[in-house]
Amino acid sequence: MSRLHGKRFAMISLMVAIATTATTAVNAADWGTVKGRFVFDGALPERPKLVLNKDVEFCGKFEPRTEKLVVHSDDRGIANIVIWLDTKPGEKFPIHPSFEESASAKIKLTNRGCRFDPHVCVLRTGQSLLINNSDQVDHNTAAGLDRNAPFNDLTPSGKSVERPRFIQAEKMPAQIQCAIHPWMVGWLVVKDHPYVAVTDEHGRFELKNLPAGEQTFAVWHELPGYVQEVTRNDKTESWTRGKVAVRVSPQATDLGDVRVSAEAFK
Numbered sequence: 001m002s003r004l005h006g007k008r009f010a011m012i013s014l015m016v017a018i019a020t021t022a023t024t025a026v027n028a029a030d031w032g033t034v035k036g037r038f039v040f041d042g043a044l045p046e047r048p049k050l051v052l053n054k055d056v057e058f059c060g061k062f063e064p065r066t067e068k069l070v071v072h073s074d075d076r077g078i079a080n081i082v083i084w085l086d087t088k089p090g091e092k093f094p095i096h097p098s099f100e101e102s103a104s105a106k107i108k109l110t111n112r113g114c115r116f117d118p119h120v121c122v123l124r125t126g127q128s129l130l131i132n133n134s135d136q137v138d139h140n141t142a143a144g145l146d147r148n149a150p151f152n153d154l155t156p157s158g159k160s161v162e163r164p165r166f167i168q169a170e171k172m173p174a175q176i177q178c179a180i181h182p183w184m185v186g187w188l189v190v191k192d193h194p195y196v197a198v199t200d201e202h203g204r205f206e207l208k209n210l211p212a213g214e215q216t217f218a219v220w221h222e223l224p225g226y227v228q229e230v231t232r233n234d235k236t237e238s239w240t241r242g243k244v245a246v247r248v249s250p251q252a253t254d255l256g257d258v259r260v261s262a263e264a265f266k
Contacts, residue, residue: 028250029212029250030094030211030212030250031096031209031210031211031250032209032210032212032249032251032252032253033206033208033209033210033248033252033253034206034207034210034215034217034248034252034253034255035204035205035206035207035252035253035254035255036205036254036255036256036257037077037199037202037203037204037205037255037256037257037258038077038078038199038203038205038227038258038259038260039075039076039077039078039203039257039258039259039260040071040076040077040078040203040259040260041076041259041260041261041262042261042263043262044071044076045069045071047065047066047067047069047070048065048066049063049064049065050064050065050066050183051183052064052114052181053182054180054181054182055114055137055180055181058114058137059114059137059181062113062114062115064113064114064183067080067115067119067186068222068223069223069265070119070201072201072202072203075202075203076203077199077200077202077204078199078203078221078260079119079200079201079202079203080120080187080198080199080221080222081198081203081205081219081220081221081227082122082173082187082189082196082197082198082199082219082220082221083196083199083205083207083217083218083219083220084189084195084196084197084217084218084220085191085193085195085207085210085215085216085217086243087192089169089171093193093211094211096209096210096211098208099194099209102194103124103126103127104127104128104165105127106127106128106129106130106162107121107122107123107127107129107130108130108132109121109129109130109131109132109141109176110131110132110133110134111131111132111133111134111139111141111155111184112132112134112135113135114135114137114181114183114184115184116141116176116178116186118186118198119186119187120173120187120189120198121176121187121188121189122189122196123188123189123190124166124169124190124191124192124193124194124196125165125166125167125168125169125190125191126166127165127166128162128163128164128165128166129162129163129166129188130161130162130163131153131155131160131161131162131163132155132160133155133157133158133159133160134158135157136157136158137157137180138154138155138157138180139154139155139178139180139181140152140154141153141155141161141176141177141178142176142178142179143174143175143176143177143188144174144175145170145188145190146171146174147167147168147170147171147190148166148167148168148170148190151163152179166190168190168192169190169191169193170188170189170190172220173187173220173222174187174188174190175187176188187222195207195210210248211248212248212249212250213247213248214245214248215245215246215247215248216243216244216245216246217243217244217246218241218242218243219239219242219243219244220242221265223264223265224264224265225242226243227239227242227260227264228240228241228242228264229261229264230258230259230260231258231259231260231261232255232256232257232259233256
């Protein structure tokens with residue numbers, strides 16, 4: 001390569017780098033994060049041990065407890081509340097490029113300790129579900145879905161079963177059960193976008209790389225269904241059918257502590 005051509009090549013590379021940096025900076029303003037924490041407002045609920053009627057010798061050593069309502073004993077955070085970006089069926093919504101790599105991923109749902117891990121499993125259309133059984137007893141996983149084919153798969157001890165990719169988003173979380181061990185219950189959330197979060201043991205959630213602007217989110221928990229009456233910043237808010245409008249900005253939007261009354265879970 002001549003010295004002149006070398007200089008031209010270097011100049012072109014520099015211009016491409018500058019253009020890429022500028023594009024990245026512009027795109028960064030189009031996305032944002034929403035986070036917060038859900039807190040139980042009331043007397044700390046008990047989590048009674050479950051009644052076992054099958055494989056008691058193996059499952060009993062894990063002392064499984066109900067997961068219908070899990071509240072942290074120290075900070076009262078509510079686990080397993082689901083928050084998703086509420087979109088219309090078939091609506092084309094911008095997806096951040098960071099989610100491309102996981103678009104066709106295998107999402108794991110494990111039978112572990114005679115329970116479903118995680119209790120709430122989230123996947124998007126285009127992804128497949130890999131059901132593992134790490135226990136020393138057989139399990140089965142059954143789900144009655146509305147917009148995708150229902151399934152009921154036996155998973156022998158130490159084996160796994162892969163479900164085909166899901167085609168359509170489900171409007172609501174679908175319950176999953178084990179017919180062999182009827183106390184085993186979990187939930188499957190299927191959406192056609194990646195903007196779904198489940199609160200952790202401290203009630204925290206974070207949705208990253210959301211399209212900026214006014215967005216509507218749905219909030220759901222297995223006991224009340226839609227979470228509709230909350231207190232935030234010492235003010236009562238009504239989220240009809242669990243819907244809340246949030247302005248997403250490039251800076252993180254923090255909803256803070258969202259308190260949910262114990263009455264909502266009865």
